[in-house]
Amino acid sequence: MEHLLSDPGRQSDTLQLEASQAFNQLAAMTVVIGFEGSANKIGIGIIRDGEVLSNPRRTYITPPGQGFMPSDTARHHRAVILTVLKEALEQAELKPADIDCVAYTKGPGMGAPLVTVAIVARTVAQLWGKPLLGVNHCIGHIEMGRLITKANNPTVLYVSGGNTQVISYLERRYRIFGETIDIAVGNCLDRFARVIKISNDPSPGYNIEQMAKKGTRYVELPYTVKGMDVSFSGILSFIEEAANKMLRSGQCTAEDLCFSLQETVFAMLVETTERAMAHCGSQEVLIVGGVGCNLRLQEMMGVMCKERGAKLYATDERFCIDNGAMIAQAGWEMFRTNQVTELEDSWITQRYRTDEVEVTWRD
Amino acid sequence: MATERNLETSKLEFFLDVPFPSSHEATIALRSLDPDKEPRRGGISKHLSVSGSTLSVRWSADEARILRVSVSSFLDHLSLVVETMEVFGPPVDL
Numbered sequence: 001m002e003h004l005l006s007d008p009g010r011q012s013d014t015l016q017l018e019a020s021q022a023f024n025q026l027a028a029m030t031v032v033i034g035f036e037g038s039a040n041k042i043g044i045g046i047i048r049d050g051e052v053l054s055n056p057r058r059t060y061i062t063p064p065g066q067g068f069m070p071s072d073t074a075r076h077h078r079a080v081i082l083t084v085l086k087e088a089l090e091q092a093e094l095k096p097a098d099i100d101c102v103a104y105t106k107g108p109g110m111g112a113p114l115v116t117v118a119i120v121a122r123t124v125a126q127l128w129g130k131p132l133l134g135v136n137h138c139i140g141h142i143e144m145g146r147l148i149t150k151a152n153n154p155t156v157l158y159v160s161g162g163n164t165q166v167i168s169y170l171e172r173r174y175r176i177f178g179e180t181i182d183i184a185v186g187n188c189l190d191r192f193a194r195v196i197k198i199s200n201d202p203s204p205g206y207n208i209e210q211m212a213k214k215g216t217r218y219v220e221l222p223y224t225v226k227g228m229d230v231s232f233s234g235i236l237s238f239i240e241e242a243a244n245k246m247l248r249s250g251q252c253t254a255e256d257l258c259f260s261l262q263e264t265v266f267a268m269l270v271e272t273t274e275r276a277m278a279h280c281g282s283q284e285v286l287i288v289g290g291v292g293c294n295l296r297l298q299e300m301m302g303v304m305c306k307e308r309g310a311k312l313y314a315t316d317e318r319f320c321i322d323n324g325a326m327i328a329q330a331g332w333e334m335f336r337t338n339q340v341t342e343l344e345d346s347w348i349t350q351r352y353r354t355d356e357v358e359v360t361w362r363d
Numbered sequence: 364m365a366t367e368r369n370l371e372t373s374k375l376e377f378f379l380d381v382p383f384p385s386s387h388e389a390t391i392a393l394r395s396l397d398p399d400k401e402p403r404r405g406g407i408s409k410h411l412s413v414s415g416s417t418l419s420v421r422w423s424a425d426e427a428r429i430l431r432v433s434v435s436s437f438l439d440h441l442s443l444v445v446e447t448m449e450v451f452g453p454p455v456d457l
Contacts, residue, residue: 068410078443082450096451112436119440122395123447127454347398 037110045325103331215259
């Protein structure tokens with residue numbers, strides 16, 4: 001009894017201490033909102049210390065046979081961006097005041113859509129009185145992949161409609177070990193889809209993947225690996241030329257072509273990724289970018305990894321395909337190492353190589 | 364709003380004044396719209412300034428076609444800034 005009576009003072013001290021610890025923890029949390037719109041997706045995501053609070057996205061889908069043009073894509077993004085921003089805040093249950101930093105894609109990508117999204121990011125950053133941060137799109141993919149899969153130091157295969165790179169981290173840079181010397185692998189797939197009028201909904205790549213499952217006959221296509229680099233434009237020309245002839249004459253089906261194209265281009269990607277792993281002594285592979293959600297690519301990469309005793313990491317379409325959270329995540333890493341972008345330096349750039357960015361947040 | 368041919372430089376010029384509720388908002392618009400410059404050798408230049416609560420833009424171009432493209436894209440961007448201010452403004456006081 002006596003003991004308890006002498007205790008209240010200490011108890012309230014303890015409570016106070018706990019409360020202040022909880023407060024410090026809360027205050028130390030960093031919330032970053034990320035704006036992405038470098039191609040035909042517009043996405044806005046919010047990240048709080050590794051937790052994805054919201055990540056809404058819209059895709060500009062064109063009719064079969066048509067690609068997306070910069071000015072039409074920018075118009076699409078302008079029409080929906082404020083709705084997506086409202087959704088991002090509502091789903092995260094946050095007010096603008098809760099946000100610590102506004103990140104946006106500085107590049108690479110299509111100019112007109114990049115500018116559209118950057119303008120809204122700059123405007124809200126000023127309205128809310130928050131610092132702005134320009135993020136390299138490729139770094140966004142890598143950091144989101146690392147966050148979701150917990151891969152520590154992987155060899156990265158970054159494959160999308162605009163980019164094809166094999167990347168490895170070394171001394172504060174994501175270094176490009178191999179890349180396409182012409183068009184991106186996703187661009188090759190998208191343009192093949194246009195030739196034989198495959199739907200762009202939800203994406204040409206997804207529809208090729210589904211059709212490829214029904215392909216039975218392998219049509220030989222040019223296989224173009226040049227050292228660490230790959231080339232897809234010759235494959236595209238070949239299949240553009242041959243496809244409709246072969247389909248008309250009944251030599252093969254559209255499904256066979258989808259199958260053959262996937263097998264050929266994915267084999268090229270697996271080969272160069274394996275060579276980069278051997279070079280770096282790496283035992284981890286991370287696949288990122290829109291083409292990275294293709295399960296056949298993941299399967300082929302998985303076979304190679306198994307043979308080498310390596311581990312494969314991949315994510316699903318929520319994080320593989322362009323999204324706002326990936327820009328928020330890379331922004332979070334940058335912001336935590338005290339990086340910000342002054343408004344006058346916040347111009348967008350269509351060309352922005354992965355290895356231009358100094359990685360201040362990794363050892 | 365006015366377009367004219369500058370007789371000394373023989374360049375086409377275009378002037379635009381945009382009123383904002385306050386000079387703070389006019390400055391926000393300027394800082395959102397100014398960072399992306401016109402192409403260096405594109406035969407066009409654009410200059411933004413704020414005076415009071417008015418944002419002023421001045422273009423100078425070699426060809427009408429280039430001027431039209433730049434002005435029209437600027438107007439798209441300007442209306443996006445204004446819409447963003449309407450939905451997510453007014454600006455907080457720092």
